Amino acid sequence: VQLQASGGGSVQTGDSLRLSCAASGRSITNYLMGWFRQAPGTEREFLAASSRNGGSTSYADSVRGRFTISKDKTKNLVYLQMNNLQPEDTAIYYCAATQKVWSSRSIASHYEYWGQGTLVTVSS
Numbered sequence: 001v002q003l004q005a006s007g008g009g010s011v012q013t014g015d016s017l018r019l020s021c022a023a024s025g026r027s028i029t030n031y032l033m034g035w036f037r038q039a040p041g042t043e044r045e046f047l048a049a050s051s052r053n054g055g056s057t058s059y060a061d062s063v064r065g066r067f068t069i070s071k072d073k074t075k076n077l078v079y080l081q082m083n084n085l086q087p088e089d090t091a092i093y094y095c096a097a098t099q100k101v102w103s104s105r106s107i108a109s110h111y112e113y114w115g116q117g118t119l120v121t122v123s124s
Contacts, residue, residue, distance in 0.1 A: 008118030021078040021095030037091035046106035
């Protein structure tokens with residue numbers, strides 16, 4: 001599967017953005033899908049994951065209640081709705097996919113497929 005993330009941009013504190021991850025080659029229902037981000041000088045950080053059928057989601061404590069992951073199976077898209085953005089949310093955001101079954105969804109090395117990243121900048 002090939003993944004392409006889009007929807008990043010420059011926003012103000014408190015604004016919202018919706019990121020999209022377009023999958024091609026195979027249906028997203030074959031994959032656990034995740035969103036990660038990476039700020040300069042930091043390691044890639046898990047944000048959210050959605051199970052193959054979208055019925056189960058997981059979130060990092062840092063974004064729970066502000067970010068929502070969802071899937072549109074008909075369009076083969078995965079979204080990350082981000083609300084009440086803060087300057088510390090500034091990073092490159094990546095979508096990822098894995099065909100394997102893991103006990104943990106939050107480890108970046110568990111995902112075989114990655115999109116190219118989209119930059120989100122939040123100004124105060």
